Amino acid sequence: MADTDELQEAVIKGDAKAAAAATQAALAAGVTPLSIVTEHLVPAMDEVGRRFECQDYFVPEMLLSARAMKASMEIVRPLLAASGAEPIGRVVIGTVQGDLHDIGKNLVASMLEGGGFEVIDLGVNVEPRRFIEAASSRNAGLVALSALLTVTMPAMKTTIDAFAAAGLREKVKIMVGGAPVTEQYANTIGADGYSESAAGAVALARRLAAA
Ligand code: B12
Incomplete structure (x- = not known):
């Protein structure tokens, strides 16, 4: 659809207003909030990543694209949340220490809210201690x-280990994700679950909350 192609173009070009x-x-x-995210915003950021890899784009271009994606998410986020079901549980979410990427984390947070979870978002560069305090x-x-x-x-492993050291590992389920993370890595570090997408994160959180 023409409008959503324009959306991808706007994100790729880093034009927040457009x-x-x-x-x-x-x-x-009539495009649904979910398909705006999964079929247009995520592919647009994938293209930005591809251009970064080819050195067509550098950090300033990535930042502009991230800002454009956020401008779209600000509109879509409340609609995703509004489509949710009954409150299911409470999730503390954050990007781990040393890492400033938050677009995927924000998407997961929005989708979890939309899926009926109460979400406590600690932001980026979150030390293990802060995850533990919040949980x-x-x-x-x-x-x-x-x-x-x-x-x-x-x-991620440091954070999981810190929960164990604090005697809280049995009290919380820990799920992990992000582009470089794999199911195998999640198993290796002792996480309770992994998903490669924001939509999958909701299904996973529901499974873990019910377990
Ligand atoms: C945008 C971007 C940035 C922006 C971030 C802006 C922001 N506010 O987030 C800026 C410009 C700041 C940035 C900085 C850097 N970046 Co950068 N960045 C990207 C880029 C292009 C897109 C990331 C993104 O937002 N993707 C879209 C979202 C929707 O996808 P996602 O995060 O993967 O999330 C999805 C899933 O993974 C999953 N998910 C995510 N989190 C979670 C959590 C859970 C629990 C679950 C279940 C699921 C889940 O659900 C999400 C939705 O489906 C990627 C390339 C790429 N294609 O990934 C590079 C990339 C990640 N960056 C990279 C690099 C190298 C850097 C810098 C070091 C560059 C530099 N020289 O300064 C810095 C690091 C800064 C730091 N300390 O963190 C590399 C990483 C390489 C590596 N192997 O480590 C990449 C892969 C680019 C590349 N190909 O080289 N970056």
Whole structure:
């Protein structure tokens, strides 16, 4: 559909104003909030990543694209949340220490909210101690860790180990994700679950909350 192609173009070009306008137009044309995210915003960021790899894009272009994606998400996020079911559980989410990527984490947070979870978002560059404090003080049964850099993936293990050291590992289920993370890596570090997508994260969180 023309409007949503415009949305992808706007995100790839890093034009936040055009991304917001194309998002409104797509919604008005009946495109669902979920397909705006999964079929247009995520592929647009994949293309940005491809251009970065080819050195067509550098960090400034990535930042502009990230800003354009956020402009669209600001419109879509409340709609995703509004489509949710009954509250199911409480999730503490954050991007692990050393890592500043938050687009995927924000998508997962929005989808979890839309899926009926209460979400406590700690932001980026989150130290293990902060995950533990938030999970304890808010009595959260689920913790969701995001990492986008191979060099920050080990911080997921550090965080899981810190929960164990604090005697809380049995009280929380820990799920992990982010582009470089795999099911195998999740198993290796002792996570309770992994999903490669935001939609899959909701199904996973539901399974873990029910377990
Ligand atoms: C945008 C971007 C940035 C932006 C981030 C802006 C922001 N606010 O997030 C900026 C410009 C700041 C940035 C900086 C850097 N970046 Co960068 N960045 C990207 C880029 C292009 C897109 C990432 C993204 O948002 N993808 C879209 C989202 C929707 O996908 P996602 O995060 O994977 O999330 C999905 C799933 O993984 C999953 N998911 C995510 N989290 C979780 C959590 C759970 C619990 C679950 C279940 C699922 C889940 O669900 C999401 C939705 O489906 C990627 C390339 C790429 N294609 O991944 C590079 C990339 C991640 N960056 C990279 C690099 C190298 C850097 C820098 C080191 C560059 C530099 N020289 O400074 C810095 C690091 C800064 C830091 N300390 O973190 C590399 C990493 C390479 C590696 N192997 O480690 C990549 C892969 C680019 C590349 N091909 O080289 N980056």
